[in-house]
Amino acid sequence: MGGFLGRRLALVLPTLLLVSILVFGLQQLMPGDPALALAGEERDPLVLAQIRTELMLDRPLAVQYAHWIGRVVQGDLGVSWRIRMPVARLIGEKLPVTAQLGFMAFVIALGIGIPAGIVSAVNRNGFLDYAANIVGLAGLSTPNFWLGIMLILLISVNLGWLPPSGYVSLAEDWRQSLATTIMPAFVLGNAIAAILMRHTRSAMLTAMDQDYVRTARAKGLREWRVVIRHAFRNALVPVVTLGALELGTLLSGAVLTEQVFSIPGFGKLIVDAVFNRDYPVVQGVVLVTATIYVGLNLLADVLYVLINPRLRVA
């Protein structure tokens, strides 16, 4: 296990290093002079020169990168151009909001996707299988921001059941918090539920073809027991790991969902930063998102080995 972890970590580090080069390189795509963008209305050459020196824009790219990455590894992601606050602190404030939304979305996705996948596999090529497939494909094809708008129209505007936007933290009032996040969490979980359903279905179909399932049936066990205790337990391995990989989809989806429901999370932070041309925040968010994603991938790999004894021995 130690050797496996070591090998995986050895792969993660170069990936993160390349991500950092990619994120740093983004700044080079910016049309015009970053100092001018930062100075805003200010056109005084002295001020511009001072900004260039401060940001080391007058130094070679490699030096700029070395300086930047040196600070990043110490947790210093720079300062927001717009609100003059450390980017790391800004991200730290927004991350719990998105984490709550993401967690709820994932629970919803598991609650819909896994049972639907099992039902679909058990009724292979039957009506329920086709129906689940159609619903799944529709879920994958629905842009989540449109689904969000339609839910606001139906549930908030027409029925008046839930607030259309805003956010209340769990610590403040858990009931209000759930009321403000349940709709966005459903929107976010919808696409992942469809993906999980597909994974579960195919993993269940493979598991149900195995000898141990045939043996369980031959022993005279009830069908639901065969499906849940024997087939599903084994199908769970690929579903867990593939499911963990979908957390990237979740982070992407959060950007739009938070925008539609005006939730002050991680996704809204990057969109606001983009419009305020607050590039250090954009870079910080991309870097942190990638690090989280790479970390989750690593976790998924470790989980895969932990829950699959055959791989542990190997």
Next chain:
Amino acid sequence: MQSPARLAVRRFFRRPAAVIGLVVVAAFVLVAVLAVFVAPFDPIATSWTTIRKAPSWQHWMGTDENGRDVLSRVIHGARASMLAGVVSVAIAAGIGVPTGLLAGFARGKTDMVIGRVADAMLAVPFLVLAIALAAFLGPSLRNAMVAIGVTAAPVFMRVARGATMDAATNEYVEAARALGNPAWRVAVRHVAPNIVAPVIVQATLAIATAIIAEASLSFLGLGQQPPSPSWGSMLNSAQRFLSQAPWLAIFPGAAIFLAVLAFNLVGDGLRDALDPRGK
């Protein structure tokens, strides 16, 4: 004796869902190309006498906050979406397929370097990277297409690499090598034709993803700029009038949903038709 391509076509047309998807895709492409002739009104002509009118015989999908005909804007919006879908996937395939072919054929250090770069790009969630790229390049449909294309390239690289490694083990590739053909010739003449099928499947599914991505970027204001119509930007402005004019949000969203669903159906159908295990 039938060619594999003909067999694949026959298998594809045996799937009703795929055929329906193809018909819908064809309809969208046709509408996009002939938008000028099909649209009943000018999509950017404002009219102060027809502000936020509900759907009627004259305006089938109603009118928007500037009195513009929603149907005409949805029709012209198809242009931006189809263009973005095709162009960004062409960019993605243009970058990803040659690098994937190179990585899968050359193996060794080349494969490792290309693989690591692709890993790094895939480590950033798709939309986050596309937003960051579009933000730094500046908001426009062209830049949105470039951002989506570059972001989607590593997926094509992975598909092409896998298919290349698979094809490179064939005996005729060994034979071509043994005959003394230079490596580039073996790769282009003997391996490349074998990776076409998975690349086509990936391209069809990627168009669906690219249409959603373009709509997402336009929804955020990073794609097609007003007053030019795009489904995403129409949804953005529709949000402000949700209780007074819900039709503004229903129709452009339904158009995105239908177009994406149709490309997904065609992609799924192609995958089943081209997958030898499906025989």
